[in-house]
Amino acid sequence: MATPAPAKRMKATPLNIGTHNGHFHADEALAVYMLRLLPEYKDATLTRSRDPAVLEECDIIVDVTGKYDSTKHFDHHQREFAETFSPNHKTKLSSAGLVYKHFARAIINHRLSIEPTSPSSDLIYTKLYNDFIEALDANDNGISAYPSDAPSPLFNEKSISLPSAVGAFNPNWNDPSPSQESEDANFVQASDFIGSVFLRKLDFYGKSWLPARDFVVAAIEKRMEYDDKGRILVFEKSIPWRDHLFTIEEEKGIKGETIYVLYGEGPGKNWRVQAVPVSKDSFESRKALPAAWRGIRDDALSEVTGIPGGVFVHASGFIGGNKSFEGALELARKALEL
Structure with missing residues (x-):
């Protein structure tokens, strides 16, 4: 009697990213995009909802639920939240900063084929936060780069018009109320938009800015x-x-x-x-x-x-x-x- 052929392995169910529906901002749009740069979230589905039960079915949740545990929940809206990028930073993180803090090293190493222990990985990780992510964190949390009691700006706010550009993907106040489907489609467009800027920044720092250091050292010598x-x-x-x-x-x-x-x-x-x-x-x-x-x-x-x-x-x-x-x-x- 012939031996039955082994059953085909079932394809693993894609992971699911959760965030809130309704009006969206640059921080969660970028947070979702950054997660999708990781191999495990490359094909992840997206759930946008404010229903706690629906969100808890997701594998990772950003910018909603009022929880931060550094594993599944990455929200910054709770009253007691005070997380910053490092002890040297004063800017409170948004969902973009939270995802960046915990996942950016893996994103950088994967995108640029850098060894995790390489000093280059640390340089780019810090540089990209200081020159791009921190201003988005501050913008979302209502923090000014020029407080009256500070002798100099707290962070680099160049290119900070991005949040307003992302906000423009939301419906206008006098547009017809969008369906959940069209709202989600707008969010994905906004996420792709700000994500493409993030990738260009990452590639610049990894492939252009960092190699230039050797030339500066040589010129000084x-x-x-x-x-x-x-x-x-x-x-x-x-x-x-x-x-x-x-x-x-x-x-x-x-x-x-x-x-x-x-x-x-x-x-x-x-x-x-x-x-x-x-x-x-x-x-x-x-x-x-x-x-x-x-x-x-x-x-x-x-x-x-x-x-x-x-x-x-x-x-x-x-x-x-x-x-x-x-x-x-x-x-x-x-x-x-x-």
Whole structure:
């Protein structure tokens, strides 16, 4: 008698993510998107409801139920909630920050193929929170970046118009009442929108910003070749150097020593001279290019500087250009002496 064929293995039921229905915000839209970047939630279904019994059937719940246990429930609306990203942060987390805090390392390592123990993983984890997620947390919790009792902004709020862009996916006040189905579809669109921004940020920090650190280190090691006081750094092309420069200056005990950065615009193209700002977010330069050069271009610039190949100097003096590396280097050296 023939042996019966073994029964086919049943496909595992997809996990389910729960959040509230009704008006939605950027934090839960991003929280849901981030979870779906994890292999285990890649095909997860989504339940949007305020019914506790329905939500408790989900595998993970964000931004609703008034509970936070770091395993299944990730809400921040309860009165006693005071969780922050780290002891060094003051901004209370939203559902986006909660999901990021607990799952972002796995997301980063999976997306960028980084070993969990790599220092690169820690750098990106902290950088992406500071420059993107924290402002969303603050916005959702009604925290100002400029409290009256603080000497400087509490967090970076650039690109914080995203919450209003996500909010625009909700119906207008005078639109017909949406069905649950259409409301859920709008939420998914909003989640995909803010999620795509998150992914671009993550890819930038992992694939562009982080590798640039090695080039900044190398440029600092060679700085004496261009100026006997090490005040000029040279890069062959434009790279994201600013964050790394301030960090590495602190590490090496040379804070404030770099005055100008030179970089090429590409093979056969012009070179730029950029004044280093007093801080990474400042518009004020450590030493702007001379006032007599500002707002002048081409031959007139060559004449006033005495350096052939002049291209321009910005009216504020934070940047200028020359047709050759030699000309740009001479421009920087001369500016140091004026």
